[in-house]
Amino acid sequence: MNIQIGIVGTGNFGYHHGAILSQMDGVQIRSICGTSIDKAEKLAAKFDGAKGYSHIEDMLDANELDAVYICVPPGAHGEIERELVHRSIPFFVEKPLGVDLETPRNLLTAIQQKSLITSVGYHFRYTESVQLVKKMMSACTSGITLGQWMGTMPGVDWWKNQRISGGQFIEQTTHIVDLLRYVCGEIDEVYAMFGTSATAEKDPSITVADVGTVNMELKNGTVANIANTCLLPPPMSRTGMTFYTDQGTIDWSPSRLDVNFEGTQSKFSDSMNPYQTESEAFLHAVRTGDSSRILSDYHDAYQTHRVTCAALESATKGIPIILRDDNEG
Template identity: 30%
Template sequence: MLKSIRVGIAGLGMMGQKHARHLLNIPGVEVTAVCGTTLEKAEAFREAHTGGAANAYEDFNTMLEKETLDAVYICLPPYAHQGQVEAAASKGIAVFLEKPIALNTEIAERMTAAVEGAGVVSQVGYHNRFGAAVKELKRLIENGTAGIPTLFDGRYDCNSLHSSWWSDRNLSGGQVFEQVIHTYDLAMHFLGTPDKISGFTANLNHREAEGYTVEDTSAAIIRFRSGAMASITASNCAVPGEWNCSFTVICSKLTAYFTSANDAEFVFTGGSQNERQTYASELDVYEDETVAFIAALRGEGPEVCPIREGLRSLRLVENVMQSADDDGRQIAYVE
């Protein structure tokens, strides 16, 4: 018989709604509490997404005190992380966090220490790691079929003012922090630990937009300790209404061209002929990551992408922005 899992959700925007839907599709999982910025928002979420089954709160600590939870999903903007993770971990509650896990590594280090010190299961919402094609390339790298990873070339582009907090660097950290961190995380996922970083950013198309203090153009070069390299560029000046993430990974025996985490063309170059394979999947990566988290919580699978991975990728994008703020000065990545 499956162990019943009681889950609370803090942060009731798009990601909170998405996770609620997937949680409720897993046998034995209940969303028993939800916490929003106001009680009215929490009550509306409860009715819309749990059929009124969950208790509604406007204060996170009150929710933890009154509820008996096995796990909590923390889907808050970067600026809103104010001890929720530490509070949950201190009560032995597993945590799923959306990225970026904090606005800076000082806060993230405290969060990581609390989770690891309490020994609770954790997972960061790097959903691209769960893409069918991404998982296949990772497997081929690990078993040696792909050969030596040498280069990651990533690009992210969109064109949106987003919400007011997103456009304020003091609240979101900027596009590199809040969006492109997914691509930086993939580079680390395939190539390992960074060594040296140099980055550049600019606001070229939103100088007149009220309250817009984040970059809309960025580029970074990263050398990894293995000797592999990555180039990652991003733009918020591209096609309105489109969010595009593409990347290429070149290994000594395989080149992989990704149009998404699920879709890629693999060209195997280790033999006498270049063999091509196409991977196309409709896998719901958000559902897959939640299935993995619940499995780890039940002891039925490994802990995938724990909080320390969120700290590592946060440190990388923080280094990119530190470099950009100092006219591209090379930054050493230190764990």
């Protein structure tokens, strides 16, 4: 029996996930939901048997879906997830979970009450290289970790709008924050500084910071710094993390892994597509109820989202923000 899939969002990631799903055995894309019927039908035409809709309720009323992929801008989260939770339909959602904490917090409570299967698109967790880093770090004493996401301004209008995107640290650099948590453990305190260096002068419609740096203290005593910028000219970019430990250094990026332990150097490259691996894990859970292969569910992703939102709060207020243990999820 084929798993019947709906996709919400007609941008690059809606198509990206759809292209992967359409090549998987036992999966059928039945419906696409967009902000307009024209956009939805245009994307639906790329997948055999799919139909376009302009409202989530219409899509769900017309189809018996086993799971839904949510690929929308950060500011569009809330209504879509609430409707899926109400109907007890498992969903995969692209990061981040929103632009603030209130909507994800309320959704998390509802998700947990339903014991609903969820997965969040922190795809780096599914790479072989990150799994290797996690294993090596478990045998080390970590000192300091430095992370970065340095690039150019994405060419979509919503990304430039702080209200819709949440800014670079919440929308993009969240991947690096998530890897820090996944590899090194939970974060106790953040102190951030964001600024506008050049982009707003060239384009007054830009309301996001174009530079930022965030210091963090982890529960295990590790300290970390994660910096980002979106002012580089295309196609320049530099993304990755360097872990400094009592055994040497681990230097990770999406394209390679370099390890220098006690004078012995080694290199590693990934061979698998992490986007496919994360979907395989999610769909396995939908089929069987076994969610053990999902490496980031909504609860876990909410912990990453708390950190990125705290960084924005810290930069806005100019003070450190302490992330105390609480009962929120």
